[in-house]
Amino acid sequence: MNELSIQECYAARFSHCFGCGQSHPTGLHLRSYLVDNGQAAICHTTPPDEYTGGVPDNLYGGFIASLFDCHGTASAAGFYLVSKGKPLAPDTLERFITAHLEVDFLSPTPMGQELTLKATPIEVTDRKAILEMTLSVGERTTARAKMVAVKCKF
Numbered sequence: 824m825n826e827l828s829i830q831e832c833y834a835a836r837f838s839h840c841f842g843c844g845q846s847h848p849t850g851l852h853l854r855s856y857l858v859d860n861g862q863a864a865i866c867h868t869t870p871p872d873e874y875t876g877g878v879p880d881n882l883y884g885g886f887i888a889s890l891f892d893c894h895g896t897a898s899a900a901g902f903y904l905v906s907k908g909k910p911l912a913p914d915t916l917e918r919f920i921t922a923h924l925e926v927d928f929l930s931p932t933p934m935g936q937e938l939t940l941k942a943t944p945i946e947v948t949d950r951k952a953i954l955e956m957t958l959s960v961g962e963r964t965t966a967r968a969k970m971v972a973v974k975c976k977f
């Protein structure tokens with residue numbers, strides 16, 4: 824596993840996101856790491872208690888979508904770098920933005936436990952990345968997602 828997270832390698836101007844911006848004062852500061860020789864990306868997080876909703880003691884669905892949103896765009900940037908044969912290092916990343924995100928909620932996701940997000944690439948081109956993702960608690964997958972992330976022109 825890389826010691827540096829993908830988000831730590833974003834340029835400063837791209838570090839303000841609520842979910843994953845390392846410069847956001849109150850955000851989640853998600854960190855996604857390339858694993859399996861760059862063929863997957865993993866993020867571990869334990870959501871704050873206030874993000875419960877729907878079924879009591881379970882995680883709010885919109886929050887689950889936002890975890891996929893942030894982990895997915897970071898993973899897209901990482902997979903793009905890998906596709907170019909470049910190593911992860913500060914200020915080396917293109918930034919990807921979510922164009923399409925679909926989520927299947929398979930079973931309620933409990934509060935107070937560490938969650939694991941995993942992304943794998945389906946297709947990476949010069950313009951976009953298509954990814955599959957899962958959200959798991961221990962061995963149980965509670966949600967899965969598919970994303971199209973487009974490389975930012977700005």
Ligand SMILES: CC(C)(COP(=O)(O)OP(=O)(O)OC[C@H]1O[C@@H](n2cnc3c(N)ncnc32)[C@H](O)[C@@H]1OP(=O)(O)O)[C@@H](O)C(=O)NCCC(=O)NCCSC(=O)Cc1ccccc1
Pocket residue numbers: 837840896918919920921922923950951971973975976
């Ligand atoms: C930039 C873009 C996503 C795409 O427009 P353009 O640049 O003109 O790109 P173009 O249309 O040329 O397509 C290129 C390729 O992509 C494909 N494709 C495109 N769309 C879809 C689709 N829906 N579904 C499926 N595929 C789609 C399209 O077919 C084409 O494929 P091809 O290469 O022919 O095979 C624009 O619609 C937009 O800004 N949307 C709002 C995004 C937003 O607000 N997201 C939520 C906030 S994200 C956040 O918070 C994090 C963040 C913050 C800051 C920074 C970074 C991250």
